Amino acid sequence: MRILVLGGYGFIGRAVMRRLAADGHAPVGLGRSAAAGRHRAPQFDWIGADIAGLLSPADWLPHLSGVDAVVNCSGALQSGGRDRLKPLQHDAMVALFQACGEAGVRRFVQISAPGAAPSAATEFLATKGMADAALRASSLDWIVLKPALVIDGNAYGGTALLRMLAAFPLVLPLVHAGARVGTVSMDDLTGLVARAVLPAFPARQEIDLVEAEPGTLREVVLSVRLWLGYPPPRAVLSLPGWAGSAVGRIADLLAWFGWRSPLRSTALRIIAEEGVGGDPQAFAALNGGAPPRALGETLAGLPATVQERWFARLFLALPLMVAVLALFWLLSGAIGMARSGAASALLADAGFTPLVAMIAVVGGSLADLALGAAVLFRPLARRACWGMVGVSLFYLLAGTLFLPHLWLDPLGPFLKVLPGLVLAWVLSLMLEER
Structure with a gap:
C-alpha cells in the first residue's frame, strides 16, 4: 500500500514510517520541509508542505494521488511561534477528510490524544477533539488512536522532558508529582498503526493506548532515572503549583522566540487537571486480552547506554x-x-x-x-x-x-x-x- 504519513519526520511519524516500510508498504512522508525529510530518512519519498496552509480539498488532492491510506501523526502542543493549532489540527484536517472522500482514499488513521474532545479546556485537546469529531462524522473508514505518553529509544517532547528531569543532580524537583501519567511503548503504537491501515482491520473505532496501571509522575521519573543508571536522588522536591505555572508562562514566552519547550503551560495543565490515561480494554481486545506493555517492560526492552545519559544531561544543560x-x-x-x-x-x-x-x-x-x-x-x-x-x-x-x-x-x-x-x-x- 502507498500510505501518506503526515508529520513523517516527527517523533511518532518517523517510527510509523519505518514500521510501515518493514511491513512491505510504501510510506510517503509529508512535513514542512521535504529536504529535511530526505536528510533524516533518504529511503522514503517526501512531500514538503505546511499542513496549516492546506485549508481546502483542492490543496490536498495533488498529495493524494495513488494513495491507499492516510496516517495523521502531525500536531503541536500549543499555539505560538510558527505553530497555529486550529488551522493545523482542525481546519486542515476537515479539508483533508473531504479530499480523501473525493480521491477515493477510504482508510484514515488519526493519532489523537487522551482527553481530546471539542469541549476540552486546552486548545491542544479541543482542536484534536474537533478533528476527531469531524472524522467520525465523515464517510471514511476511520480509526482514532489515543496514545498516552509514548516511550521510545528516541526522545522528543514529553519523553525528552522525562529524561531531563531524571538527570537532575542530587535532588529531583517535580510539580504535580502525584498526577497519573500513563505510558505506551512506541512498538505497541506503531504495531497497531500497521494493522489499522489494512482494509481488513475493523474501522470506525477509537482505541486508547495506555498501560493498565499508570504510575504517578514521581514513579515514572524515578523509573526513568533508574533505567538511565543514575543513583536515586537525595530527595524529591514537590514544588507548588504556582512554580509550575511560572515555568509554563516562561516557556510560552520562549515559544515566540521559536523554542518549543515541553514544559509549556498546556502540558502542565493537562497533567494537573486530567493526568495522562485512558482505557486499555479496546487495545486488549485486539491483542489477545493483553493491554499495552507497562513502563517497566518498555524500558527493559530499550538499551540505556552512555548516549542516553549524555542526552539527558545535555538536554538539561x-x-x-x-x-x-x-x-x-x-x-x-x-x-x-x-x-x-x-x-x-x-x-x-x-x-x-x-x-x-x-x-x-x-x-x-x-x-x-x-x-x-x-x-x-x-x-x-x-x-x-x-x-x-x-x-x-x-x-x-x-x-x-x-x-x-x-x-x-x-x-x-x-x-x-x-x-x-x-x-x-x-x-x-x-x-x-x-
Whole structure:
C-alpha cells in the first residue's frame, strides 16, 4: 500500500514510517520541509508542505494521488511561534477528510490524544477533539488512536522532558508529582498503526493506548532515572503549583522566540487537571486480552547506554548554555560600547589611527550584541553559534597579529575566549530539533 504519513519526520511519524516500510508498504512522508525529510530518512519519498496552509480539498488532492491510506501523526502542543493549532489540527484536517472522500482514499488513521474532545479546556485537546469529531462524522473508514505518553529509544517532547528531569543532580524537583501519567511503548503504537491501515482491520473505532496501571509522575521519573543508571536522588522536591505555572508562562514566552519547550503551560495543565490515561480494554481486545506493555517492560526492552545519559544531561544543560552564551556576548558588546574610548586607545597603542581604532571597537561591539541577541531566537541560534565561532577566531587572529603580548596578560583576555568558542561550537551541534 502507498500510505501518506503526515508529520513523517516527527517523533511518532518517523517510527510509523519505518514500521510501515518493514511491513512491505510504501510510506510517503509529508512535513514542512521535504529536504529535511530526505536528510533524516533518504529511503522514503517526501512531500514538503505546511499542513496549516492546506485549508481546502483542492490543496490536498495533488498529495493524494495513488494513495491507499492516510496516517495523521502531525500536531503541536500549543499555539505560538510558527505553530497555529486550529488551522493545523482542525481546519486542515476537515479539508483533508473531504479530499480523501473525493480521491477515493477510504482508510484514515488519526493519532489523537487522551482527553481530546471539542469541549476540552486546552486548545491542544479541543482542536484534536474537533478533528476527531469531524472524522467520525465523515464517510471514511476511520480509526482514532489515543496514545498516552509514548516511550521510545528516541526522545522528543514529553519523553525528552522525562529524561531531563531524571538527570537532575542530587535532588529531583517535580510539580504535580502525584498526577497519573500513563505510558505506551512506541512498538505497541506503531504495531497497531500497521494493522489499522489494512482494509481488513475493523474501522470506525477509537482505541486508547495506555498501560493498565499508570504510575504517578514521581514513579515514572524515578523509573526513568533508574533505567538511565543514575543513583536515586537525595530527595524529591514537590514544588507548588504556582512554580509550575511560572515555568509554563516562561516557556510560552520562549515559544515566540521559536523554542518549543515541553514544559509549556498546556502540558502542565493537562497533567494537573486530567493526568495522562485512558482505557486499555479496546487495545486488549485486539491483542489477545493483553493491554499495552507497562513502563517497566518498555524500558527493559530499550538499551540505556552512555548516549542516553549524555542526552539527558545535555538536554538539561541546553537552556543554561543558551542563556550563558547570550549573556556573555551581550555584556561583551555593551561593555565594549561603554568603554569604547579605553578599547580604542589600546588599539591606537598598537599602531591604529584613532578613527580606525574607534570604528573597529564599535563594529566589534555591535557584532557581539547582534550575535548575543540572535542566539536567543531559535531559527537563528545555530547560525549565531557559527558566527560566534568565526568572530572569536577572528579576534584571536587579529589580536595575535597586533597585540600578541595579551596572550601573556595575567588576566588572560585571549585565553578566556577559547572556552566561549568551544561552548558555541558544542551548542551548534546540539541545536538539531529532531
